[in-house]
Amino acid sequence: MVKARIIVRYKPGILDPEGKTIYDALRSLGFEKVEGVETGKYFEITFAGDVDKNKAKELTTDACERLLANPVIQNYSFEIVEGDR
Template sequence: MKAHVYVTLKTSVLDPQGQTIHNALRKIGFSDISAVRQGKYFALSLADDLDPQAARTQVERIAREVLTNPVIEEFTYRIEE
């Protein structure tokens, strides 16, 4: 079982790296892109015999307590069985 965790800055937080990427894209001709937000991606390998509900609980706790700074970041995740 694998969990994919995506961490991004909250929309209320300025994203200078995303803005720099957006500006670079416009300069090289990608004018249809209206905004860029950057983030982090984590792939977690979970025990195959872990109950799906326990997996969700564990991944949410790891994401909330370890992988994100809750003041400025938020997360989403998906689990593959």
């Protein structure tokens, strides 16, 4: 069984208010060695048993382009892995 592990994050320069809020929270908790926080979304897609790694790569790219990422403000990256979580 093949899975895609996908990270969708903001492009450089795009405002990330959640990251800023977490940064402020960490600093106020005493994490003074933290210099920045960026946030993103994680998706894990499980494919049917007859999908090989190449096909999974193609399907994942398509899913990112069409649904998971907003290409105007977000980048995506992924890896295709075998087996369970």
